[in-house]
Amino acid sequence: MGKLSADGKSIAGTWTQAGNGMPFVLVRATPDTEWSIPEPTPRVPPMAADAKPGIEVATIKPSQAGEQRRFITFRGREIVIVGFTPNDVIKFAYNLQEKQILNGPDWLGSERFDINVQPDQPGTPNPDQFRMILQKLLSDRFGVKFHNDKKEMSAYVLTVGKDGPKMTKATDPSGLPSLFFGPLGTFHVANATMADVCGVMQSAVLDRPVVDHTGLDGKWNFLLKWTPDESQFAGLGVKVPPPTDAADAPPPLFTAIQEQIGLKLDAQKTQVDVMAIDHVDHPSPN
Numbered sequence: 001m002g003k004l005s006a007d008g009k010s011i012a013g014t015w016t017q018a019g020n021g022m023p024f025v026l027v028r029a030t031p032d033t034e035w036s037i038p039e040p041t042p043r044v045p046p047m048a049a050d051a052k053p054g055i056e057v058a059t060i061k062p063s064q065a066g067e068q069r070r071f072i073t074f075r076g077r078e079i080v081i082v083g084f085t086p087n088d089v090i091k092f093a094y095n096l097q098e099k100q101i102l103n104g105p106d107w108l109g110s111e112r113f114d115i116n117v118q119p120d121q122p123g124t125p126n127p128d129q130f131r132m133i134l135q136k137l138l139s140d141r142f143g144v145k146f147h148n149d150k151k152e153m154s155a156y157v158l159t160v161g162k163d164g165p166k167m168t169k170a171t172d173p174s175g176l177p178s179l180f181f182g183p184l185g186t187f188h189v190a191n192a193t194m195a196d197v198c199g200v201m202q203s204a205v206l207d208r209p210v211v212d213h214t215g216l217d218g219k220w221n222f223l224l225k226w227t228p229d230e231s232q233f234a235g236l237g238v239k240v241p242p243p244t245d246a247a248d249a250p251p252p253l254f255t256a257i258q259e260q261i262g263l264k265l266d267a268q269k270t271q272v273d274v275m276a277i278d279h280v281d282h283p284s285p286n
Contacts (some may be wrong), residue, residue, distance in 0.1 A: 003025070013280040038159060044077050047123030049176070055136050056120040060283040063112040070112075070237040077124055079133065081115040087140055088279070089115070091235070093134035095199030096275060097209045104277040111152045113283065141282040150271045155209040158198055159264045160216065166262035170219035177219070184238065185250065194220070204235040205253075209272045214263065226256035 002013025002024070011026040027033075037247050049052065063083050072092065081089070086111045090101055098109070119133055121124060138144040170191045170258035177192040179200045194212045197220075202210040205228075227280060228240045243249065250256055257263050 002268055008117050027043070040154070044074075044124045045122075046126045047077075047119070047121055047129055051121045051123070051125075051127065051129060052061065053119040053121045053125055053132060053133050053136075054252045055140065056118045057143060058118070058137055059116045060141055061285050061286070063114050067114075069076040070101045074124060077119060079115075079130070081113070081117075081121070083112050084115065085109050085112055086138070086144075089138060089273070090144070091203050092212050093131050093138055094202055094275060095131070097202040097206070097235075100149070100272060101210055102149075102274050102276045104129045104280060107282075108277075108280065123266065127179075128176075133173065142284045143279060143284075145273045145279040146275070146277050147278045148273050152269055153209070153272050154267065155211050155270050155272050156202075156206055156265050157211050157213050157268055157270055158194065159213050161258050161262045161264050164262055165214075165216065165220075166260065167222040169221045170221055175219075181236075185226050185228045186242065187252070189224070190221045192221075193218070202235075205232050207231055207234060208267075210221075211270055211272060222261045224256055224260055225250040226253045227251065 002011040004011050009028045015022045019264070022182065032284070069084050070088075071085065072079070074080070074083045085108060087098055087101055087104070090096060090108075091098060091273060112202045115137070117133060117137060119129075125133060146264070172191060175191045177196050178190040179192050179196060180188050181204070187200075194214050194216050198210040198212045227243050229243065229252065230240050232253065233240055251259065254265050257265050
């Protein structure tokens, strides 16, 4: 509780928390004591859709010992990566699941790096341009050379359900794909091919590759909501909370895919595209 002073310029009272009282005084701000609210950081416009970006400068250094953070983000037009192994970068660059990366040395999956990349073209890259930049980084700084192959392994196979797809065709099939999660267990998809969907699901959500056997061409829009379990989202470094008992909680992933978008996801052995590493080095000096 507080009391306004006679001149109306301050309030004096007591702040009580957990049964403990502390005195407090609030004083009206004046032009001399007020502070200005900084302007928000200007939004960086998109990179030209036809741009083929390379790298202007890239800094790579080992992550600090004990670093627990693991993320990738944009700071203006700069790509900031913290706590990633080279395998993590490869997964983002080529939309792969870790089991699809073969023949690499052990350190590819154990040594972590902090990376800052400045593209050589202005603007924020779209997903395809983002992958181009990471591919260039892997080639130039890690000396990655590889060949594509196929291997039979345990995977999830995506097919069309018995009643057909419940998604909508994209109205602007030439537009850029948009695939993102928000909140956890809610997958927003627009202008995306089934290959795009499988790539994101295998790299971010599931613990094995996802293979497209839907036979669906073109680009699609849908919203998928499910209740994740503890085996999911390891690719994003996210610990999934225990499932809720709420009556209106969304169904598990495999049920949601059938009910909401008319597709099926089944675990089975099948031929999977893989990247076979032929050569890789520790990163070259900055």
